[in-house]
Amino acid sequence: MKWKQQIYGMKAYQPGKPIEEVKKEFGLDEVVKLASNENPYGFSPKVKAFLEKDSTNHAIYPDGYAQSLRTAVAKHLGVKETELLFGNGSDDLIAIVTRALLYPGVNTVMADPSFSQYSHNAVIEGAEVRKVPTKDGKHDLQAMLEAIDENTSIVWVCNPNNPTGTIVSDDELQNFLKQVPSEVLVVLDEAYFEYINAPEFKDTLHYVSEYPNVIIMRTFSKAYGLASFRVGYAYAQEDVIAKLDPVRGPFNNTVLSQKVAIVALEDQEFIQECRDKNEIGKNQFVEFCNKHGLNYYPSQTNFILFEVKADSDVVFQEMMKRGFIIRSGNALGTPGYIRVTFGTEEQNSKFLSLLEEVLTEQGVFA
Numbered sequence: 001m002k003w004k005q006q007i008y009g010m011k012a013y014q015p016g017k018p019i020e021e022v023k024k025e026f027g028l029d030e031v032v033k034l035a036s037n038e039n040p041y042g043f044s045p046k047v048k049a050f051l052e053k054d055s056t057n058h059a060i061y062p063d064g065y066a067q068s069l070r071t072a073v074a075k076h077l078g079v080k081e082t083e084l085l086f087g088n089g090s091d092d093l094i095a096i097v098t099r100a101l102l103y104p105g106v107n108t109v110m111a112d113p114s115f116s117q118y119s120h121n122a123v124i125e126g127a128e129v130r131k132v133p134t135k136d137g138k139h140d141l142q143a144m145l146e147a148i149d150e151n152t153s154i155v156w157v158c159n160p161n162n163p164t165g166t167i168v169s170d171d172e173l174q175n176f177l178k179q180v181p182s183e184v185l186v187v188l189d190e191a192y193f194e195y196i197n198a199p200e201f202k203d204t205l206h207y208v209s210e211y212p213n214v215i216i217m218r219t220f221s222k223a224y225g226l227a228s229f230r231v232g233y234a235y236a237q238e239d240v241i242a243k244l245d246p247v248r249g250p251f252n253n254t255v256l257s258q259k260v261a262i263v264a265l266e267d268q269e270f271i272q273e274c275r276d277k278n279e280i281g282k283n284q285f286v287e288f289c290n291k292h293g294l295n296y297y298p299s300q301t302n303f304i305l306f307e308v309k310a311d312s313d314v315v316f317q318e319m320m321k322r323g324f325i326i327r328s329g330n331a332l333g334t335p336g337y338i339r340v341t342f343g344t345e346e347q348n349s350k351f352l353s354l355l356e357e358v359l360t361e362q363g364v365f366a
């Protein structure tokens with residue numbers, strides 16, 4: 001068959017091992033997954049109550065335009081309904097943007113390490129991928145500007161960045177946007193937006209009205225705890241959205257996921273609670289790193305990337321045996337580091353005491 005040449009050698013996305021599989025493999029009763037930056041508190045109790053009484057007719061196609069959800073998100077953000085695009089998770093939005101703008105002969109600029117799906121989708125479209133190394137885990141925006149040329153179609157700013165958790169400050173972003181050529185689309189991927197608390201990050205929505213080449217992506221998968229429902233949205237000027245909309249699959253959100261996202265959006269108290277608890281988790285990890293002299297990247301997300309001074313794959317494996325699934329830095333382009341999603345306070349304490357045991361066994365701690 002006549003496969004695209006670039007498909008050869010590509011691997012499907014490698015998610016963390018499923019909990020059930022780890023339980024079976026290691027004979028464990030309880031396994032905690034701290035590998036995919038999901039919300040350890042699940043979703044809003046209002047969503048739970050809604051689901052318990054829901055009687056959606058799943059035989060009927062969903063509203064492809066997601067009208068009710070569109071109205072709710074537009075109101076929540078204070079933007080026009082026509083300025084929004086909905087995706088089956090922001091993964092879908094990344095694929096839509098890539099499909100619309102990338103092809104052989106053009107290039108796309110991104111940080112390294114950053115979220116893997118930017119390059120994955122670009123490779124499928126046959127575009128050149130220009131990866132610009134991060135500096136201390138932060139986007140090197142000056143070097144990214146220098147990587148842009150007349151063939152650049154998309155530049156990705158993962159803010160906060162996955163896997164380093166660092167942010168681009170408002171000053172840095174403003175200075176960057178001023179210099180990006182107006183025909184290059186700038187994607188601001190804000191999957192972890194709800195967790196940011198750094199004062200140097202300021203709301204970015206106004207950049208969309210100032211710059212016709214800016215698109216912001218957010219998701220219901222992280223703080224809203226709806227990863228399995230697959231709902232993400234993008235905000236950009238009306239004509240950008242109109243160009244992207246035909247590229248979208250016709251029914252890319254289910255009826256139920258649209259309904260659930262509306263309910264979740266209404267419970268901002270839950271989001272605030274999760275944000276507060278996330279800070280407690282972050283402090284537990286930061287204290288651990290400080291106590292043991294382990295380097296870490298300052299996180300503005302619900303995960304942290306930190307040094308283990310040992311083979312990350314070994315630490316990953318040893319922690320899995322003890323009932324915790326995490327991400328090895330080897331899989332993320334950061335060997336010697338691990339990325340861990342913050343769990344509940346209790347899960348974090350257990351994780352950190354087991355990690356101490358593993359790192360002592362590995363000869364890292366005396």
Ligand SMILES: Cc1ncc(COP(=O)(O)O)c(C=O)c1O
Pocket residue numbers: 036037088089090091092115158161162189191218219220221227230231232
């Ligand atoms: C930076 C970033 N963008 C996008 C996504 C995709 O999220 P979803 O497709 O669940 O909305 C993730 C998920 O891990 C992410 O970390």
